[in-house]
Amino acid sequence: MRTLPACLLLALALLTPAVQAAPPSVQKRLERRSETKELVQQVLEGGLPVPTATSRLRILREEPYAAELLIQFLPRVLEPRRLRDVTAVLAGLETRVAEPTLVDLAGHGDGAVRMYAVQGLGRLRSRRVDVMLPLLEDKSLGVRREVARALGASGNPKVGKALLTSARTETDPQTRVLLLEAVGASGDKKQAPALKTFLDDSSESTRFAAARGLCLLGTPEGFAFARKLLTSEDKYVRRQGLALYEGVSAKQSASALRPLLEDKDRPVAAGAARILYQGGDKTMMSWLVLASWNAQGEEKLAYEKELETLQLADDERKALLRKAGVVK
Secondary structure, X not given: OOOHHHHHHHHHHHHHHHHHHOOHHHHHHHHHHHHHHHHHHXXXXXXXXXXXXXXXXXXXXOHHHHHHHHHHHHHHOOOHHHXXXXXXXXXXXXXXXXXXXXHHHXXXXXXXXXXXXXXXXXXXXXXXXXXXXXXXXXXXXXXXXXXXXXXXXXOOHHHHHHHHHHHHHOOOHHHHHHHHHHHHHHOOHHXXXXXXXXXXXXXXXXXXXXXXXXXXOOOHHHHHHHHXXXXXXXXXXXXXXXXXXXXXXXXXXXHHHHHHHHOOOHHHHHHHHHHHHHOOOOHHHHHHHHHHHHOOHHHHHHHHHHHHHOOOOHHHHHHHHHHHOOOX
8 A cells, every 4th residue: 555645646747737738627627636536545545534535525526536546446455444434435426436346345244344335335226136135134233224225225126025024023123214114215015014014013213114114105004194293283293294204206295295384393394395395396496495585593594404405506596586586
């Protein structure tokens, strides 16, 4: 690893004349790549925390290039902790370029490396369920949790039965929750009858997870469970009910969520608008922007939190406000 910085520094030195001679648009791209190389070097040397490195690399919008550089030098990363960090950064880049390498790393002997690799596959909504399914029985709790998320994210109905089978035998409560939710996310409607049996479980978190899975499958039982929570006088219970609609289409959730736009608890109202928007109701973006514009204090924060989740750009916000006639 000691020769690595010199290699990258040489590449940077050779790049400088090209940057100076190129057109402005090309210069910007080359500058981004130059900065990407520097950041990758720091990752490989262990000079940056994983969250910081991942965030800065994504801001540069050169994720595929960064992944290629990391993959190129991956065979030289022998120290276990460093390999875990590199794998975590690869996973966080969320680029398809990294998928084959993440597939390989999912079979690594180190549990943390496997966990980060599977996490990356989940973020990519990878269809490589053949690699992930055996990891449902992994000895590492972290791996089992991440593979539950990843298999659900794959949207492959063929994994539903395996997820439900694992949920029946899983001893860790939180992992069982993730498995039940993943059954719903997989879209395997054949598992709905078996999933309903968990609604009578002694564990509240298990019942809630089963209801969420059923809502994702679009079953009446799941929505009935959620609606009961939404009618509570307790705002925190209503928030729990709202959470059950995460990932549900606006077509299926509108009858329950649209009335919540008038909820006296503004985080509930703002959350309902965001979920409807993500479910396909694009009018809700304008609703959130205008609600934030008219709100004050803590109420405004509720709307801004959801707009931040949706990553609304400033120019898009201004365009919506102009269209509504509140600004010029």
